[in-house]
Amino acid sequence: MKLETKSQGLRGTLKVPGDKSISHRSIMFGSIAHGKTEVEGILQGEDVISTMNAFRAMGVQIQEHGSRITIEGKGFSGLKAPKKALDMGNSGTSTRLISGILAGRPFDSELFGDASLSKRPMDRIAKPLRLMGAKIAGETDRDLPPLKISGNVMLHEIDYKLPVASAQVKSALIFAALQTDKKAVTRLVEKEKTRDHTEEMLVQFGGQIAISGKNILIPGGQKLQGQKVLIPGDISSAAFWLVAGLVVPNSEIELRNVGVNVTRTGILDVIEEMGGQVVRIHEDETNHSATLVVRTSALVGTEISGELIPRLIDELPIIALLATQAAGETIIRDAEELRVKETDRISVVTHLLQNMGAEITPTSDGMIIRGKTPLHATHVDACGDHRIGMMAAIAALLVQEGQMSLVGEEAIQTSYPSFFDDLRLLNSSN
Template sequence: MKILHTNLRTGLTGELAVPGDKSISHRGVILGAISRGTTELTHFLLSEDCLSTIRAFQDMGVAIERRDDHVLVHGAGLNGLNQPRLPLNMGNSGTTTRLLLGLLSRQDFTTELIGDASLSRRPMRRVTEPLTQSGSAFKVSARGTLPITVCGRPQSAPIHYRLPVASAQVKSALILAALQADGVSTIVEKQPTRNHTELMLRAFGAEIEQRGLEIKVSGRPELVGRSLKIPGDLSSAAFFITAATLVRGSEIRLANVGLNPTRTGFLDILRRMGGDVTVLNRSDDGEPAGDLLVRHAGLHAVSLSSQDIPGAIDELPLIALLATQAEGITVIHGAEELRVKETDRIAVVTEELRKLGASVTELPDGMTIQGPTPLSPRETHVVDTHGDHRIGMMLGVAALLSRHELRLRGEDAVAVSYPEFFSDLDQLLSAGRPVRP
């Protein structure tokens, strides 16, 4: 078990470049693989999830070179993938799984997708059912989970589908299937979700039009590889933003963080709570980015509804943590999607924050949090990731506020998205200034 930093007597200070965006890293490999020519990805996220995507395409015959965080994908074209000799192992990556379900559903071979124990509990019918209604075929277990056999059916018919859920992964799976159809497919979202797939496909040469919630995808594009510098992952930066906001005396700068408007819900909510975050040096090379200057701030409670959730879904455990130190009662509704992540994050966040004395009540679609409350262990000094990378990192930040020692069980889960998280946290702590009593 890992001993966490507690009883902090300094604020967080200094500058840090967080690893590359996870969503963009996944898509960079996928789109590079189905393009012609070479795609060059710099500042690629070397997490277990993204490495699962690389290995899957290597198993389908795509040549991929990796030197540190620099990745070269030698594209095979949209019809150049080969049937793998063995099942494709998705590891723990839900993004790899769901996007490949869409891409492979219209290839001319059959593929089995498998994953680790955690991924094999996550629901996949939300992807396979829309694709099945659009002409694809799968062999799915009664539970609707991995392993899944994708029965490739090259078809020319375009897709016309209205999404019943707000999900960027389902939308992206349908778009990747639509690329392989003749004519124009139409996909209508329930609510706006992260749009990395659409932005990146346009950069690779696809024809995608969007009007409001309606997305039109022209099939059979000639995708061409390109060079892409991946911005820092806002979901990774959010852990340090939360830490600097909560710990007195903190002032940090996070360099070149992605600021796609479909991903900045966390920053919007934090500002509503009274957080102090300033954007500097804005840039836009297809994906907007900028440096974030974050200072400690006092917070107040907010109420969140289903409209707030899609842009901050991955950061909701951190919003719950922030709420434990905010004045008043924070209420989160419309977040039932959290129950089908790597863990049931509503239940797990409630359980782990209660271990530290927080006043958290679990709701069917969210939680209520009464603040501010001191955080220190009550009956146990052991907190648990439950095998969920984001829970592990959230607890690493929560521990900074504890006056007593804490130990983290299952710390290896953090490597799924951010292998260097604890060393990067150490970097900001080691430069810290003493906090006034």
């Protein structure tokens, strides 16, 4: 497809789709809880649909009413053996978290996905789940999908230090820990603090969990109750408009009801450090959300590393674009996790931006970007990665000559089905 270029400014108000991480977890908790769960603001993207279909295949009744769904939960014991392998599509979150649930069920199951998912290592969940007594195995020593999980095992508690800063690994182990004996207590120690949606939602559904710094204690044998869940807009989706508003001249964008859970707002800290203008208004402390107003700004380079990385790991591709339009040098370190996402995002991002004329160098765990540089047109392949496709569309707005084109734009359906409609709305409002 042809991408819009030479934007004269982006203006308008948007409500971005529901948070993907929270959407996944609301379906999972609703399915393993007892009673009805009502979810408002669910993301209607392909990844979340994969999660819904997986639980439907296990006998859970889920009714859709636009962005609202109802789930009739029957507890862990109410899950039934699926009649065929569960298709996770492109969703690593679905695969890893559901594996933690299936690890303790008394039936055999198998999870598979598309070509991209089949290259993503699952050993990071398989190894600790095996320590808990689970029988789980994938292809090669990295446990690539398809994953086969055998039932009729008794899970037990572990004391485990996570070798990677990963909310997906942590969440899979929390789901498994809930199925251990009532007297068991699983202890997890995070490498760095990661997004805490699973912990918060566990408490919301009546569960017990104790958190002290990076230490997490999860008692076994818990019974959860259905709840009402209100999902804020996804800051990972809002990130594309935040960056667009900062770098496209003459722009002002208002983003309503964006989730601002502190474990997810690393991009806002980076923007502030770089001199960007983003204002929070209408903050809702109960739902951890706010309206964000962003305006075109003069930016300077910065360093992004350490404990900040887990708070913005999904936003780093679009942050790399932001850095190309900032004066001076931006260094991204400690982000080796980018290499095992939907694509090797370090390689793909640097290749794309180099082709557009950016001065960017890949490193083993990040990138070095020198700005400010003008960008020129190129042909882009999303490589099955939704965030690469959306980043390319935002980068194209800065191109003044030539035609930008994108193939593989269908990948964007996994997280932001209305992305191009929203882009046209903002670009036509000037």
